[in-house]
Amino acid sequence: MDTIEVSNLNRQFLFRQSHVGQSKAKVARDAVLRFRPHISITPYHANVKDSNFNVDFFKQFNVILNGLDNLDARRHVNRLCLAAEVPLVESGTTGFLGQVTVHVKGKTECYECQPKPAPKTYPVCTITSTPSKFVHCVVWAKDLLFAKLFGDKNQDNDLNVRSNDAARSSKNADDVFEWGENEDIEQYGRRIYDHVFGYNIEQALSNEETWKNRNKPRPIYCRDVLPDIMTQRNGNNVDKTDDLSSASAMASLGLKNPQDIWCLMENTKVFIEALKLFFTNRRKEIGNLSFDKDDLLAVEFVTAAANIRAASFNIPLQSLFEAKGIAGNIVHAVATTNAIVAGLIVIEAIKVLKKDTESYRMTYCLEHPSKKMLLMPVEPFEPNKSCCVCSETPLSLEINTHRSKLWDFVEKIVKAKLGMNSPLIMHATALLYEVGDDLEEDEIANYNANLEKVLSELPSPVTGGTMLTVEDLQQEFTCNIHIKHREEFDEEKEPDGMVLSGWTQALPEKKDAKTSNGNGASTSKSLPTKPGNTEIDTEVKEISDGTVSPGTKRKLSEFSDGSPVDHSSDVDETRNNKKIQKHDDEDELVMLDHWDSDMSKKQRLP
Amino acid sequence: MAEPKTKYDRQLRIWGEQGQTALEKASICLLNCGPTGSETLKNLVLGGVGSITVIDGSKVELGDLGNNFMVDESCVGQSKAKCVCTFLQELNDAVKAKFIEEYPEALVDSNPSFFSQFTLVVATQLAEDSMMKLDKICREANVLLIFARSYGLTGFVRNSVKEHAVIESKPDHFLDDLRLNNPWSELKRFAESIDLKVPDPVAHKHTPYVVILVKMAEEWAKAHGGALPSTRDEKKEFKELLKAGMVAMDEDNYKEAIEASFKVFAPRGISSDLQQIIHDSCSEVDSNSSDFWVMVAALKEFIVNEGGGEAPLEGFNTRYDIFN
Numbered sequence: 065m066d067t068i069e070v071s072n073l074n075r076q077f078l079f080r081q082s083h084v085g086q087s088k089a090k091v092a093r094d095a096v097l098r099f100r101p102h103i104s105i106t107p108y109h110a111n112v113k114d115s116n117f118n119v120d121f122f123k124q125f126n127v128i129l130n131g132l133d134n135l136d137a138r139r140h141v142n143r144l145c146l147a148a149e150v151p152l153v154e155s156g157t158t159g160f161l162g163q164v165t166v167h168v169k170g171k172t173e174c175y176e177c178q179p180k181p182a183p184k185t186y187p188v189c190t191i192t193s194t195p196s197k198f199v200h201c202v203v204w205a206k207d208l209l210f211a212k213l214f215g216d217k218n219q220d221n222d223l224n225v226r227s228n229d230a231a232r233s234s235k236n237a238d239d240v241f242e243w244g245e246n247e248d249i250e251q252y253g254r255r256i257y258d259h260v261f262g263y264n265i266e267q268a269l270s271n272e273e274t275w276k277n278r279n280k281p282r283p284i285y286c287r288d289v290l291p292d293i294m295t296q297r298n299g300n301n302v303d304k305t306d307d308l309s310s311a312s313a314m315a316s317l318g319l320k321n322p323q324d325i326w327c328l329m330e331n332t333k334v335f336i337e338a339l340k341l342f343f344t345n346r347r348k349e350i351g352n353l354s355f356d357k358d359d360l361l362a363v364e365f366v367t368a369a370a371n372i373r374a375a376s377f378n379i380p381l382q383s384l385f386e387a388k389g390i391a392g393n394i395v396h397a398v399a400t401t402n403a404i405v406a407g408l409i410v411i412e413a414i415k416v417l418k419k420d421t422e423s424y425r426m427t428y429c430l431e432h433p434s435k436k437m438l439l440m441p442v443e444p445f446e447p448n449k450s451c452c453v454c455s456e457t458p459l460s461l462e463i464n465t466h467r468s469k470l471w472d473f474v475e476k477i478v479k480a481k482l483g484m485n486s487p488l489i490m491h492a493t494a495l496l497y498e499v500g501d502d503l504e505e506d507e508i509a510n511y512n513a514n515l516e517k518v519l520s521e522l523p524s525p526v527t528g529g530t531m532l533t534v535e536d537l538q539q540e541f542t543c544n545i546h547i548k549h550r551e552e553f554d555e556e557k558e559p560d561g562m563v564l565s566g567w568t569q570a571l572p573e574k575k576d577a578k579t580s581n582g583n584g585a586s587t588s589k590s591l592p593t594k595p596g597n598t599e600i601d602t603e604v605k606e607i608s609d610g611t612v613s614p615g616t617k618r619k620l621s622e623f624s625d626g627s628p629v630d631h632s633s634d635v636d637e638t639r640n641n642k643k644i645q646k647h648d649d650e651d652e653l654v655m656l657d658h659w660d661s662d663m664s665k666k667q668r669l670p
Numbered sequence: 671m672a673e674p675k676t677k678y679d680r681q682l683r684i685w686g687e688q689g690q691t692a693l694e695k696a697s698i699c700l701l702n703c704g705p706t707g708s709e710t711l712k713n714l715v716l717g718g719v720g721s722i723t724v725i726d727g728s729k730v731e732l733g734d735l736g737n738n739f740m741v742d743e744s745c746v747g748q749s750k751a752k753c754v755c756t757f758l759q760e761l762n763d764a765v766k767a768k769f770i771e772e773y774p775e776a777l778v779d780s781n782p783s784f785f786s787q788f789t790l791v792v793a794t795q796l797a798e799d800s801m802m803k804l805d806k807i808c809r810e811a812n813v814l815l816i817f818a819r820s821y822g823l824t825g826f827v828r829n830s831v832k833e834h835a836v837i838e839s840k841p842d843h844f845l846d847d848l849r850l851n852n853p854w855s856e857l858k859r860f861a862e863s864i865d866l867k868v869p870d871p872v873a874h875k876h877t878p879y880v881v882i883l884v885k886m887a888e889e890w891a892k893a894h895g896g897a898l899p900s901t902r903d904e905k906k907e908f909k910e911l912l913k914a915g916m917v918a919m920d921e922d923n924y925k926e927a928i929e930a931s932f933k934v935f936a937p938r939g940i941s942s943d944l945q946q947i948i949h950d951s952c953s954e955v956d957s958n959s960s961d962f963w964v965m966v967a968a969l970k971e972f973i974v975n976e977g978g979g980e981a982p983l984e985g986f987n988t989r990y991d992i993f994n
Contacts, residue, residue, distance in 0.1 A: 071679045074716050077739070077761055099735075099742050159684050323687060389683060396683035399713040411823075 065111045069358070075399040113140050113485055115501075118538055122148035127416045129409055130154045133395075135180055139453075139483040140539060142167065142175035146454055147540030151416045155409050159396045162405040162429040166412050166444055169454065171421060177448035187556065192222050193268055194278060195377050198370065202390045205369035206355050209260060210362065212241055214342060214353040224264050243343070250293055253339040254286040257332070261285070261372050281377045289332045311345045313337035313364045314384070322384040326368075328375050334368035357392025366391050404429055408439070450566070452482075458531075458544040459566035463519065465527050465549045468561055470497060471515040473532075476560050482543060484536040491532055494524035519547070678718055688838065690718065696789040697721040701774035701804075703754040706820045707794040708740040715758045721766035722758065723788070726751035727773035775800045778807065786811035794818045805830050835962035847933040849983055851898055853884050861885050866915065874917055879926035886912060886927075887934040899935055908934075939979050948973065 066088045068079045078095035079088070089107035096105060110117075112132070122128065122144045130152065132138050138154065145152040145167065152167040154175055167174050190196070191203050208223045223241075240259050243252050265283040268274065313319075313334045319326065326334065338361055342350060346361075355362050367387035374381050388394065408427050415423045425441040434440065450457045461477065470489075474497060478487045486499040497511050519526040526532060528549030535542045545564075553561045682690055696719050700707045703726045711722055730745040730753055738754070745753035751769035759767045770777075774793065777784060778800050785791055785807055793804055793815065801817055808815040808830065815830040853861065861884040868874050890908060891898055899908040909928050916924045940948075948970040952959065955967045972982055 070676045073677050073762075074679075074681050074718070077712060077716055080760065099739060101743075385682075394680070394683065397680040398684055399716040403709065403713060 065109060075397055075402050077399070112137055115486075115538055117144070119144060119147045119540055122150055125150055127413050128152045129413060132156075135183075136483055139176055140485060143453060143536070143539035143541045145169070146174055153409055153412050153416065155405055157397065157401045157405050157429075159398065160401055160429075160431040162401045162408075163427065164405055164408040164412055165426040166416065166424040168416070168421075168424070170447065172424065172444035173447050174451060174454040176453040177445070177451040187559065188222060192224075193274065195373065195379065196278075198374055198379055198382050198387075199390055201370040201373040201377070201379060202366065202387055204373055205366045206391050209369050210353075210355055210366055213256070213339070214350050214362075217351055223260070224267065249340045249343045250336060252343070253336040256339070257286045257335060257372075260369075261376055265376055279378055284328070284372060284376050286332065286336075289329050290336070294333060294336060311341040312360050313341060313368075314360075316341070322388075325381050325383045326371065327381075328372065331368045331371040331375070331381070334364055335372060338365040338368060355391065357388055357394065363388045363391065401429065404439075452543050452566070453541060456542065456544075457566060458546060459564055460546045460548055461532075461562060461564050462548045462550040463562040464551060464553070465519040465547065467518060469516060469518050470522060472560070472562070473519065474515065476562060477545075477564055478534050481564055482534065482541075484534065484539065484541065486536055486538055488535045488537060489532060490535070491522070491524040491526055491530065496522055496524065496526075496532075681717060694718055694720050697723070697787065699723045699725065699785065699788040699791045701725050701777075701791065701793040702795045703740070703750055704734075704795055705737045706818050706825070707792065708738050708754050708758075710792055710794070710818065711754070711758055712739065712761065715761045715765050715767075718762060719765055720789075722755075722768070724751045724755050724758075724767070724769040725772060725774050725777060726754070726769075727771060727776070778803050782807040783811075785813055788813055790814040790816065792816050792818065795820075835960065837962060837965060846984070847936055848880060849980065850880065850883050850887065850930075850933040851936045852938045852980055854983065857884065861888075871918060875921040875923055877923055879923045879930060882912065882915070882923060882927040883930065883934050886915070898938075900937075905931070905935055940973060940981055944981065 068076070068083045068086055068088055068091060070081070070084055072079060073081065073084075076088075078092045083091045087107070087109040089109050093105040093107040097103070108117075113136075128141065128145055128150055130138060130141055132141065133156075142152060142154075146169050149169050151169075152175065153164065154167060155164045156162065165175070166172060186200060186203060190200055191208070195201050195204065208221060211219065212221045212223050241256065262283045262285040265281050269280060269283070314322070316337055317330070317333055319330065319334070341361055342365070346353075353362070355366065357363060363384060367382075367384045370387055370391075371381045382390075408429070412424065412427075424444050426444055428440040428442070430438055430440060432438075447454050449455050452459055461473075463473070474487065474489070478484050478489065487497070488495070488499070489497040496514050503511075514522055526547055528547060530547050532545045532547060533542065534545065550563075553563070678690055685693075693714075698711070698714060698719055698721070700711050700722060703711070703724050707724075707726075711724070715722065726749070728750050730741050730748055730750045732746060734741050734750065735743060735746070740754040740757040741750065742753075749769070749771040751771050755767045755769040759765065774796060782803075785804070791804070791808055791813055793801065794817075796804070796817065796819075805815060807813075809832055812832060817826075817828040817830070819825055857880075861881045864877060864881050864885070866877060866882060866885055868877070886908070887898060890911070894904075899905045909931055912924060912928050912931060947953070947966055950966075952963045953966045953970055955964050959967075969981065973979065
């Protein structure tokens, strides 16, 4: 369902400048027919998770070749291939790294037999109160501030909106982010600035405990950085006949190079100017905007806001180029790696078509030779007996059945962890929840009511010792989950209040190497001679926005710490579980599995 | 602004402006534009290489249609160099593309000086004697040369480069030793101004670990004839000394000092690799010298004079001047 973007053109050679905006599937088909006419190519400009791409659809093929860019879609296709019993050739690239793997039901591991690192997330408090890295500031700027100012007003937001203690206690406390009817935009901007970078920081400082072992942030007020009101620049937002959608704060301010690191004053100017431009030229969009990395003004705003916050917390500032990479989860990509991996995909595909089982290989494309090899072929392993996808192993879930609701279970476990798209949840013979197009209104109402109930109070009470069966009919994936009641969960380590086990969980990423440039996936560049720690979890680059219906739970994005700028990061396992939103316009990402995981324990194919 | 470079955004995140500029300045000569050569150029052209010149004397045949993206049916019978060039040009109109319909072997024999204009020559599917001749020509002209051949599922790529100089090497591990094993004068003076055994416990636990290390290292050196801990036992002993300096269990600065103690174990002076470079004859620079050697000459002067035998300290590359 992707369309062609300019940034694709450095490597996706079937596309030209003139194709920007068109469907990739359709243009690719036309391009291929030019050099290989008379073959049958059917393009579908659609999401691979659509219900029409069901098991019967997949059964038509001798082999499936994946060029997907997110974990969710890959898991989905994996399950369909298992159900249809069609071999799957998986692949991905990021920068100079890449891999190709072959998955044949019954013969090799399925794609999910080895756990894939989940997207990196940060605890809410790190984002809202104690950032220590630039990425934390970006998440704050994008998912909190930008969302609050320009996104859906009904969505809950962790940003502190109250302006003083008295207001907090009153029922009709004003939301300081509300723009006054005839308020001067620059005044508004300065007001917001002072609130989030000044007042909120003062508030945070008042809690001594937080700062006992941490460096204290300093409050920053607009008047101290930018005492003079910014005058109108020539020919920018005054003339409405201009192309409003391409308004840019950088352009107005004469900041030409996106790779420059702006000082605090410049960031402040960009902050105010960007805000002005949104309100003057794009007022209609306000309230509906979500961050888009290709929206220059949004990127400018987020960069400026993140930098000012970073300045406050004594974190080094970054350029727009860097900030954009982090905020947009941009994966670095180049023509050559993709050419290599494409060649490997074809080689494996030919083996599959010839049913040359003994020759199937998982091939890893490295950046630096390991034992003099740049391409490492490995024989596939047998299926993992405790894989809940292809071996139907039951799982266990520890949860507080009196406190957690069905909704929590569905969102955090069934959708996020198990990757089900359209789940069905049964407790013995009782159908607790399902998703479908053909449901009756009363059925839907019943399910919605169930979602709001705690587990032990469901029509068919779910308590410790019982078992839930969750299914996704389209994926033909069934999972049995034994429920264990547990009273307490650690807020920091188990923020979801539930622990799923039985399926080898994703291991934390080990970031032990620094890269110096660009926004790459967190790669461990030192390669193991014995399988060690090659984890390219470009999935880490996935961003998930909390696109939840208004009025329901608030979410903080799962975020990716993609930037090598942040390579000193500690592994952070706590998660705020969010729905994963696919950014399918991203380039192919790579899942380099753990090289080491149980290699010695597993059986290779004979 | 950002717009002209948006096309290259994803690769800029790998090799930065510097890499991109180098690519855009380069002129490539391709010998033989069969599948190997065409594929090579395709990737360079997509990346924005400065210019390409395709040398191939053959005509497009039916068999070529099955293995080369850069030719199609309408090209059969025409010059392969011309067709490949046309296709490549489509991929990126910022690249200057030229072709010469001539057999590379003949060009190598008849016009060796032709190759001096290029940054890099990519020679594909050449027989050995031509490779040898070309190698000599390129070495003399100081032109980079890459040979490539492919046969079915095997092949080789071979570089022939006289000298490759890298200034910004972007190491995987940034050596962050602050050169504590031989502190510069300002740091020394700063350390001297601090008393490790300060009685106030709060001040004691806020003494920067760098100062702790510098002072303890100096004490050690005094007691060991000017040498720093070098054997395993000595290093262990040094760490014990640091531990002994703690007055409370929660002194993070001492813990940091112990963890960072390796920074004072490094031998003083410059490495033998660096010695070799600064003593290379090329470091006697003149107006023809490359930037790399001029920088080496400057580095050499520093080491001998201000550095007192040490290289300049590795600097930070992030900005902290946020108060502008």
